[in-house]
Amino acid sequence: MRILAVETSCDETAAAIVVRHGDEPHVTIEASVVASQIELHQKYGGVYPEVASREHIRTIAPVLAETLGLGPARAGCLPELRLDGIDRLAVTHGPGLIGSLLVGVQTLATLSYARSLPLYSVNHLSGHIYAAFIQQSKESKVPRFPLMALIVSGGHTMLVYMQGHHHYQLLGQTRDDAAGEAFDKVAKLLGLSYPGGPVVSKLAQSGNRQAWRFPIGLEHDDSLDFSFSGLKTAVLRLVEERSPLTDQDKADSAAAFELAVVEALLLKSSRALDLWPVRDFVLGGGVSANGYLRERFALLLAHRTPAVQLHVAPYELCTDNAAVIGASAAFLPAQSGDPRLVEAFPRLSLV
Ligand code: KG4
Numbered sequence: 255m256r257i258l259a260v261e262t263s264c265d266e267t268a269a270a271i272v273v274r275h276g277d278e279p280h281v282t283i284e285a286s287v288v289a290s291q292i293e294l295h296q297k298y299g300g301v302y303p304e305v306a307s308r309e310h311i312r313t314i315a316p317v318l319a320e321t322l323g324l325g326p327a328r329a330g331c332l333p334e335l336r337l338d339g340i341d342r343l344a345v346t347h348g349p350g351l352i353g354s355l356l357v358g359v360q361t362l363a364t365l366s367y368a369r370s371l372p373l374y375s376v377n378h379l380s381g382h383i384y385a386a387f388i389q390q391s392k393e394s395k396v397p398r399f400p401l402m403a404l405i406v407s408g409g410h411t412m413l414v415y416m417q418g419h420h421h422y423q424l425l426g427q428t429r430d431d432a433a434g435e436a437f438d439k440v441a442k443l444l445g446l447s448y449p450g451g452p453v454v455s456k457l458a459q460s461g462n463r464q465a466w467r468f469p470i471g472l473e474h475d476d477s478l479d480f481s482f483s484g485l486k487t488a489v490l491r492l493v494e495e496r497s498p499l500t501d502q503d504k505a506d507s508a509a510a511f512e513l514a515v516v517e518a519l520l521l522k523s524s525r526a527l528d529l530w531p532v533r534d535f536v537l538g539g540g541v542s543a544n545g546y547l548r549e550r551f552a553l554l555l556a557h558r559t560p561a562v563q564l565h566v567a568p569y570e571l572c573t574d575n576a577a578v579i580g581a582s583a584a585f586l587p588a589q590s591g592d593p594r595l596v597e598a599f600p601r602l603s604l605v
Pocket residue numbers: 264406407408409410433434435437438449450451452455539540541542543544545572573574
């Protein structure tokens with residue numbers, strides 16, 4: 255089965271072809287193209303929704319053409335899209351920015367209708383989990399059920415228990431900011447560029463994690479929920495008190511902030527593992543590209559539950575892309591409805 259997938263929920267216009275042979279437990283990537291809009295949004299310090307939708311409209315056709323091997327993606331070029339050999343179409347239909355989602359949904363609904371190919375609508379968050387079902391090498395193993403997944407992205411932070419494909423049980427989630435959002439906001443406070451995650455974590459490498467003690471969100475709360483807004487406020491207070499910050503102050507703040515985020519994620523995940531024994535653990539979403547987070551989760555599992563294997567996607571599959579949307583669609587039950595009825599849902603939930 256060859257799936258052509260599209261992702262336009264935020265600020266990446268992405269398309270991919272993934273393949274699943276028979277009932278294999280994984281998919282492989284045949285092509286994947288991501289046109290990032292990061293540079294366009296940097297001057298606004300975050301994603302500007304109106305600009306994002308317009309850019310998706312400009313780039314969706316060339317990105318699809320490049321994915322299908324019809325030449326490099328150039329905005330404004332509209333070659334004929336040949337879909338020979340494609341069995342299934344998949345598109346992110348939420349959650350995300352409504353104007354951005356609509357571009358992907360309308361484009362694929364049109365292709366689906368015109369070429370009589372089934373269209374699968376995919377939850378973006380499921381894609382972050384299904385990144386773990388993309389085979390990287392002959393030796394790589396897919397996660398085993400039941401599994402626990404921690405999704406840490408720019409818009410979401412949630413712990414999910416899965417007994418089988420697309421069976422989600424929500425264990426905990428953020429009550430305010432998402433982990434990635436906290437990275438982005440703290441980057442802004444420290445005068446760094448958007449997106450904040452990569453720059454804050456780079457700066458943290460030259461900082462002292464113990465220089466300050468920032469609060470660990472909901473540390474003494476029995477739930478499996480997260481909170482990052484108090485942490486962000488604590489960084490703001492420090493920035494105001496010590497202004498102007500030296501370069502070392504900034505590096506120390508980044509390092510201590512990163513520690514507090516990671517400790518909160520470890521604490522709740524560890525508690526969840528006590529309550530919900532699983533065979534494997536999946537770390538997904540943009541923040542799972544964070545080196546320190548990956549390192550600490552590997553250590554946590556190695557110490558407390560060595561039999562539980564940690565699955566984290568390679569860096570380029572942690573942040574938004576369409577291959578993971580195709581991977582998710584490969585394991586969805588059949589969807590055969592009228593593609594013209596597929597809708598975009600900005601607040602679509604996973605569970
Ligand atoms: O999954 P994603 O690409 O988009 C959403 O679905 O939201 O995640 C983007 C988020 C941004 O907030 C970005 O700052 C964060 O992931 N991020 C990171 C790193 N790389 C990206 N956060 C921490 N460390 C990183 N290395």
